[in-house]
Amino acid sequence: MNAMIESSMLERSTASAPPLLDIRDLRIEYRGRGESVVAVPGVSLQVGAGESYGLVGESGCGKTTTAMAIMGYLGGTGRITNGSIRFEGQELVGATAEQLRAIRGRRVAMVYQEPMSALNPVKTIGAQLAEVPRRHLGASRAEARELSATMLENVKLPDPLAMLKRYPHQLSGGQQQRIVIAMALLARPALLLLDEPTTGLDVTVEAAILDLIADLRKQYGTSLLYISHNLGLIASACDRVGIMYSGEMIEEASTAALFSQPRHPYTQGLLDCIPAIGSAKGMRALAPIPGHLPLPQERPKGCWFGPRCAHFDQSTCAGDSIPLLPVGDDRHQVRCARWQEIVAPPAAVAAGPTAPPGRATALAIANVSKQYPLAGSRRVVQANEQVSFEVGKGEIMGLVGESGCGKSSLARMVAGLEEATSGSIRFEDDELAHAPANKRAKDMLKSIQMVFQNPDSTLNPSHSVAWPIRRALRKFGGFASKAAIDKRLNELLDLVRLPPEVAQRRPAQLSGGQKQRIAIARAFATNPSLIVADEPVSALDVSVQAAVVTLLLDIQKEQHTTLLFISHDLALVRHVADRIVVMYLGRVMEKGLAEEIFTPPYHPYTEALLSAVHSPDASARQQERIRLTGETPSPIDVPPGCRFASRCHRKLGDICDTVAPPVRQASATHQIACHISLENLRAMRPVFEKALPEAHTS
Incomplete structure (x- = not known):
């Protein structure tokens, strides 16, 4: 019955072409x-010619497995045991290896999440690119080189001929991703699969890559299948969206319909996990989805989302399997028995805007510079130069900027993992600039803790996840007896919403979100006064990210901890931070209260960062996107004028290249380092303007 309903809908939707x-x-x-694990029990989707389709869902929902099945890359243990994959009318299920080789690369290509998984570290870029036209187009060596250089121009890489001679390790992450996209497009495939193509990239690089893919799609008529948990990316890049949950499609619609009127409670929950770029701190609370994806062998009867759904009804939702049901005439389908009864709840509202804490200073950074000498040379890499700002007690300071701007090196100096070359770092009257961790007093080590981007870097795979927490309690907490340590350990696990039995597990047995919670528990074990959080949630699903961020804010507020929060997600920084520092190539471009950073006047670099944000937030309307051009100067040979001048869309002239910009005082709390006058900066149009509220209700 269910299969018949879904089949008839598919036939109706594709009757035209x-x-x-x-x-x-x-x-x-x-x-x-x-044993056999059913990763994808039964999924159906269609991508039209020239269409961009987004496939969304939490990690483990089957998105990447579906893409790998299209490519025929399921490994030695993976099997397609039912169903059909037809591409250009040809059946791929059961196709021979020779038939698949004729299609892969030539008609269907894939861009992977990690570009280095598709690049050979011992071959030049030119040699790897040339393989595609030589194999699939029958091009000669000279023709392949010319096609490769032309494609590098298309993907906006500078000096293509020189780029062909480089090796992958000589390129930045954004450049590596562009090379992989160029490689995928060289044979001009009809379908391009993109598996998390921008995860971990700066917002400006992400925006450039999305613009690039959109331009190439228009130029070559390529169809796109985006796989991502980044709903902002999907909202801006896709025509239609499919939401997957535990291996099946639970909602499918046009992008406009899905983001304005999501029908499935899971889709509504995903949208409620995203920080709103148009809302100030304290105006809107994130609403994490409770529970977790069921394991394949633990899928419940009826609705598989039921155990996590606030609208679950035993009599309606726990019986037979639920089919995809039509919603209106917009090819909108939803797998929910109660979708007509459910009204999406309004966004969770926080207590209201919060004033920054009092300005009693906890951390004072004054004129800090950090240089790294180049081996075999007198030259240095300038990571930080004359950085100055203060963080109040109990305050959250957001530190934003592109990769290489000096955020993490500054964080490492505060935490004692690096020494400053010059300048002052004072914390509670102690000077830390030249005091690495191994020279700091025990009380100071206890007072400053760090949460890293990758929790695996703080967890030993051969020990239980409780081991680093027990060690911190023994070394810094003053707990001597096993009973006292166990009691405090359980309190910390409860603090980060983990059950006591997790303590005995190894890191490999936990999810990414659980490991990050362990890292947070480890950081708070010493009752620190200052937490340095370096991209603590950038690699997590939106649902897990919302839970971890909410948890971190709750603990920070309860314990009055000062927090230095580093991120390239500006919507998240606005949700979290009281004050913000914007950095570029080692220098502070702008600093002020969070709300001052998100409204004019602002530095042209801040304007460009905001313009690059892809957000599905219906409360904020984004103006025309600013596309940065030019190259970032080398940190070895920094220009004498404004660091941002080579890419600035508001550049005044030679003065920007040759003279260091003055620091303009926009308010008592707001500073901008720019040659443009405050009068002209204030006249800038806001990047985001408030839009009429569009509640996603039925």
Whole structure:
């Protein structure tokens, strides 16, 4: 019955034109010794010619597995046990290796999340790019080189001929991703699969890559299948969206319909996990989705989202499996038995805007510079130069900027993992600039703790996850007896919302969100006065990110801890921070209260960062996007004038290249380092303007 309903809907939706990609009732299993895991029980989707389709869901929902099935890359244990994958009318399920080789790369190509997984570290970029036209287009060596150089121009990489001679390790992350995109597009495929193509990249690099893909799609008529948990990216790049949950499609609609009127409680929950770029701190609370994805062998009867759903009804939702049901005439489908009864709840409202804490200073950074000498040379890499700002007690300071701007090196100096070359770092009347961790007093080590971007860097895979927490309690907490340590350990696990039994598990047995909670518990074990959080949630799903951020804010507020929060997610920084420092190439471009940073006047670099944000927030309307051009100067040979001048869209002239910009005092709390007058900076148009509220209700 359910299959018949879904099949009839698919036929109705494609009556006008045959789809380029047609997946129906796809079932994927992984078989081991004596057992079989059904990763994808049955998913159906279609991508039309020239269409951009977004596939969204939490980690483990089957998005990447579905893409790998299209490519025929399921490994030795993966099997397609039912269903169909038709591409350009040709059936791929059961196709021979030779048939798949004729399609892969030539007609269907893939861009992976980690570009180095697709690049050979011992081959030049030119050699790797040339393989594509030589193999798939029959090009000669000279023709392949010319095609490769032209494609590098298309993906906006400077000096293509020189780039062809480089090796992957000589490129930045954004450049590596552009190379992978160029490689995928060289044979001009009809379908491009993009698996988290911008995860971990700066907002400016992400925006440039999305613009690039959109331009190339228009130029070559390529269809796109985006796989991502970044809903802002999906909202701006896709025509239609499919939401996956535990291996099945639970909602599908046009992008406009899905983001304005999501029907499934899971989709509504995902949207409520995203910080709103248009809301100030304290105006809107994130609403994490409770629970977690069920394991394949633990899927419940009826609605698989039921155990996590606030609208679950035993009599309606726990019986037979639930089909995809039509919603209106916009190819909108939802797998929910109660969708007509459910009204999406309004966004969770926090207590209201919060004034920054009192200005009793906890951390004072004055004229800090950090240089790294180049081996075998008298030259140095300038990581930080004359950085100055203060953080009040109990305050959250957001530190933002592109990769290489000096955020993490500054954080490492505060935490004692690096020494400053010059300048002062004072914390509670102690000077730390030239005091690495191994020279700091025990009380100081206890007072300053760090949460890293990758929790695996603080967890030993051969020990239980409780081991580093126990060690911190023994070394810094003054707990001597096993009973006292165990009691405090359980209190910390409860603080980060983890059950006591997690303590005995190894890191490999925990999810990314659970490991990050352990890292937070480890940081708070010593009752620190200052936490340095370096990109603590950038690699997590939006639902896990919302839970971890909410938890971190709750603990910080309860314990009155000062927090230095580093992130390239500006919407998240606005949700978290009281004050913000914007850095570029080692210098402070702008600093002020959070609300001052998000409204004019602001530095042209801040304006560009805000313009690059892809947000599905309906409360804020974004103006025309600013596309940065030019190259970032080398930190080895920094220009004498404004560091941002080579890319600035508001550059005044030679003065920007040759003279260091003055620091303009926009208010008592707001400073901007720029040659442009305050009068002209105030006249700038806001990047985001308030829009009429569009509540996603039925």
